Amino acid sequence: MRKLGYQDVIKDLATNSLRTFYLISGEEMFLVGRVLEAIEKAADLGAMVDFNRDVIYGSQFDLARFQESLSMLPMMSPRRLVVLRDAHQLKAKVLEELIEPLSDLEDTVTVVLHFSKVDQRTRFYKALAAKAMFIQLGTPYENEMPQWIQWIAKENGVSFDDQSVAYIHQYVGCGLLETESEIKKIAAYISPKNQATYADVRHVISSVRVHTIFAFTQAVGEKDLVASLYCLAQLLQNGESAVGIVAMVARHLRIIEAVADGQRSGLSTAQLASRAGIAPMFLKEYLAQSSAWSKARPKDALEVVLTTDRALKSSPVSSHIWLENMVLKLCGRGLQAPETFGR
Structure with a gap:
């Protein structure tokens, strides 16, 4: 299976013929949406x-309807487009039932399956790996975000100086949907101007959210249990996404780990900032905060955060319970091994 990233697949769609089968893996919905738009444009549905496009969701999946969509002929167009979103919601047995119809697709249809993450150990993947183009759409790395911010800004007819880019990156994180929203x-705030000042950026990005997110991640970084729980309660009360909270904590801990490793390697201030993917002013x-963590602790803490992320996406237990447990593990005196988390 040929594997492509975002830029690769956009280039491929612009220069090559449309394929019959695409397999998308990734939780960065900004990129997923852009790739689906590009595939639909290349399909030229007329x-x-x-009539020529069917979008089916994993939560409402019906095998008979899916097979019918694959067999229908296009109308006034060279092909039809069938998209199965959230395919990760389907059980392994159901996915295996898709192997046969997806193995022999007509040239008049393009099929796109989107998973939050593709399990490459499954029979489904192994049977279809050679037939699909695999598109991997992960969250950007820290050092890639300044370019993404400027790219999204250009799309929206606005430009930022480096200080403004650093501020957006620091307080919005690496989520591209959230970045685009801000x-x-x-x-809209600076219209009809197109050059945003640092003051404009600070004014628009929600001061309440920025203050609370900053206070929360700082409290976790300082291992301040009381302050962390207080800020967490405020974030949840303000409707902040539980998965988003976990993502910000993970980002904060990765930066602390990078800074601590850089210090041990004797890096300069500029080199430390570059390694951590942050602006020197932060x-x-x-x-x-790195002094609050022993050499092994940030990595252990990240395992706890990743366990929380998986639990939030799969467990029926209320999200605030998982988040409070996460904070207790991170800020409590005894950070337990990840395998004991949640027991």
């Missing part, structure tokens, strides 16, 4: 778009 707000706080 004036009868609604940039759209900034563009380095001081991470240097102070």
Whole structure:
């Protein structure tokens, strides 16, 4: 199976013929949405778009309907497009029932399956690996975010200086959907101007959210249990996404780990900031917080955070319970091994 990232698949769609089968893996819905738009554009569905496009969701999946969609002929177009979103919600047995129809697709249909993460150990994957183009759409790395911020800004007719980019990155994180949302707000705020100042950016990005997120991640970084639980309660009360909270904690801990490793390697201030993927003006706080963690602790803490993330996406237990347990593990005196988490 040929594997492509976002830029690769956009280039491939622009220069090569459309494939009959795409397998998308990734939770970054900004990129997933853009790739689906690009595939639909390349499919050239004509004036009868609604007839030539079927979008099916894993939560409402019906095998008979899916097979019918695959067999239908296009109307006034060279092909039809069938998209199965959230395919990770299907059980392994159901996925195995898709192997046969997906193994022999007609040239008049393009099929796209989207998973939050593809399990490459399954019979489904092994049977279809050679037939699909695999598209991997992960969350950008820290050092890639400044470019993404400027790219999204350009799309929305606005530009930022480096200080503004660093501020957006620091307080929004690496989520591209959230980044796009904040940039759209900034563009609307400064319209009809197109150059946003640092003051504009600070004004638009929610001061309540910024303060609480900053206070929460700082409290976790300092292992301040009381402050962490208080800020967590505020975030949940304000409707902050549980998965988003976990993502911000994971990002914060990765930066602390990178800073601590860099210090042990004797890196300069500029080198430390570069390794951690942050602006130098934010380095001081991470240097102070890194002293609260022993050499092994940040990695152990990240395992706890990842366990929480998996639990939030699969467990029926209320999200606030998982988040409170996470904070207790991270800020309590005894950080337990990940395998004991939640017991």
